[in-house]
Amino acid sequence: MSQLYDLKMLIENKIKADGLDAMDVKGKIGLRSGRMLAFITPTTADDPEAVAKLKQAVKDVLHISA
Amino acid sequence: MKWNLIRTKVLAALTACLVVGVGGIVALMHYSFAHNSQALAVESVTGAQKLFTILEAREISKMTAVSETLIMNPQVRDAFAAKDRARVLELTAPLYPKLKSEGITNWMFHTPEPDMLVFLRLHNPKKFGDALNRFLDKEVVRTHAIVIGNELAKAGFAVRILRPFYDSRGGVTGYVELGEEIGQFIHAMKNQTGDDYGLLLSKKFVDRQFWADSSAMWKRRDNWDDNPSFVVADKTTASDNIIQFQEDLAAVPAHGRVLEYFQDGNSVFVRGLFPIYDAAGNTVGAMFVVRDISGFYLAMRHTQNVLVLLTVLSLTIGMVLVLTLFKRLVFQRLEHIIVVATRVVGGDYETEIRVSSDDEVGQFEQLFEQFRRVFVDLLAHVPEFQKKPELQEK
Numbered sequence: 001m002s003q004l005y006d007l008k009m010l011i012e013n014k015i016k017a018d019g020l021d022a023m024d025v026k027g028k029i030g031l032r033s034g035r036m037l038a039f040i041t042p043t044t045a046d047d048p049e050a051v052a053k054l055k056q057a058v059k060d061v062l063h064i065s066a
Numbered sequence: 067m068k069w070n071l072i073r074t075k076v077l078a079a080l081t082a083c084l085v086v087g088v089g090g091i092v093a094l095m096h097y098s099f100a101h102n103s104q105a106l107a108v109e110s111v112t113g114a115q116k117l118f119t120i121l122e123a124r125e126i127s128k129m130t131a132v133s134e135t136l137i138m139n140p141q142v143r144d145a146f147a148a149k150d151r152a153r154v155l156e157l158t159a160p161l162y163p164k165l166k167s168e169g170i171t172n173w174m175f176h177t178p179e180p181d182m183l184v185f186l187r188l189h190n191p192k193k194f195g196d197a198l199n200r201f202l203d204k205e206v207v208r209t210h211a212i213v214i215g216n217e218l219a220k221a222g223f224a225v226r227i228l229r230p231f232y233d234s235r236g237g238v239t240g241y242v243e244l245g246e247e248i249g250q251f252i253h254a255m256k257n258q259t260g261d262d263y264g265l266l267l268s269k270k271f272v273d274r275q276f277w278a279d280s281s282a283m284w285k286r287r288d289n290w291d292d293n294p295s296f297v298v299a300d301k302t303t304a305s306d307n308i309i310q311f312q313e314d315l316a317a318v319p320a321h322g323r324v325l326e327y328f329q330d331g332n333s334v335f336v337r338g339l340f341p342i343y344d345a346a347g348n349t350v351g352a353m354f355v356v357r358d359i360s361g362f363y364l365a366m367r368h369t370q371n372v373l374v375l376l377t378v379l380s381l382t383i384g385m386v387l388v389l390t391l392f393k394r395l396v397f398q399r400l401e402h403i404i405v406v407a408t409r410v411v412g413g414d415y416e417t418e419i420r421v422s423s424d425d426e427v428g429q430f431e432q433l434f435e436q437f438r439r440v441f442v443d444l445l446a447h448v449p450e451f452q453k454k455p456e457l458q459e460k
Contacts, residue, residue: 030412
């Protein structure tokens with residue numbers, strides 16, 4: 001599985017665990033990282049720049065280090 | 067506070083308007099007060115000068131009438147022609163208290179030239195035989211007609227008339243002089259206007275010893291050292307604070323001079339002075355005028371406070387109204403668009419943007435809603451979405 005997908009799963013788990021508004025959180029992260037999470041699948045190829053942007057977005061929105 | 071927000075910028079602009087508005091009102095009121103107090107001071111000085119001239123003319127007229135009556139009295143005429151001092155005193159002494167009560171404090175008979183000695187002083191009968199040699203004396207000898215003017219003498223600073231006295235054949239037997247202390251004018255002026263006055267005499271025309279002697283005679287404090295260039299001969303107020311002038315009285319222009327307004331405790335005053343000339347045209351003194359404008363000042367301050375309060379109140383209400391309008395018409399609707407746009411990216415393809423109006427923001431809402439639908443439609447045609455419905459967020 002790709003790093004991007006792992007990050008997506010991390011986000012999903014955090015949303016479930018904290019009972020957050022999934023659409024709002026995913027939207028904010030998607031806008032910050034420039035990528036819709038819906039398009040990230042287990043087979044999505046890793047792109048170092050995309051991974052870095054997504055990590056930063058996760059940090060900004062969920063305040064957790066990925 | 068985030069300075070990049072429109073809300074902050076609008077608030078800052080409105081606050082600046084408030085500060086400028088209040089500052090403007092305070093500055094305007096200050097200018098208005100300074101301007102009006104100056105006008106009041108000018109009016110006080112010119113009014114006092116006119117009143118002084120009127121009083122002086124009235125008293126001169128009175129003294130002229132008295133002297134006219136005196137000249138027409140054959141008993142006085144003959145007694146004076148005979149230089150019978152006791153008889154002249156006997157005839158005129160009963161009249162002097164009445165004239166004195168009317169303000170005529172000086173009354174003298176003079177012998178004719180060339181000596182022109184004091185023959186009789188009704189206000190001081192025991193003293194006679196001295197020569198005064200004043201400007202008025204020389205003028206009446208030169209013209210043999212009535213002469214009028216202010217003269218500073220040992221008896222005080224007075225407005226005087228001096229005229230020839232004739233015998234039954236029309237020959238000049240001497241002169242009669244009547245005078246009124248100018249100092250008493252200021253009390254009449256205060257009664258009429260309510261303003262305070264001070265009579266200043268230039269030290270150049272007053273003998274130091276004479277001033278000390280007259281102060282002792284009138285039982286008043288010797289105030290010679292109070293001011294560098296003048297002495298206060300009389301004043302209508304007990305306070306010495308309000309009579310302050312450092313320059314030479316000779317420098318005061320004929321129409322008077324207005325001085326700066328000043329505060330003394332809770333009172334505000336405007337001040338000025340105008341010159342007083344003697345018969346020779348010398349600036350021997352000045353009349354200091356002080357008007358209490360505390361009432362005007364308080365009214366102006368009250369108006370200023372009301373205006374400031376109204377400005378603050380109206381601008382505060384304006385600020386609340388503008389910010390409320392901005393919030394309802396712009397900020398809330400923009401936030402809604404941001405929320406919907408964010409949710410679309412998050413996978414919510416159902417929530418629509420409400421187009422609440424057809425104003426500028428409404429047109430943007432409509433445009434963004436159309437864009438959202440195109441975007442959702444585009445997503446529906448993405449192969450990954452069609453093949454893997456599980457990718458579609460719920």
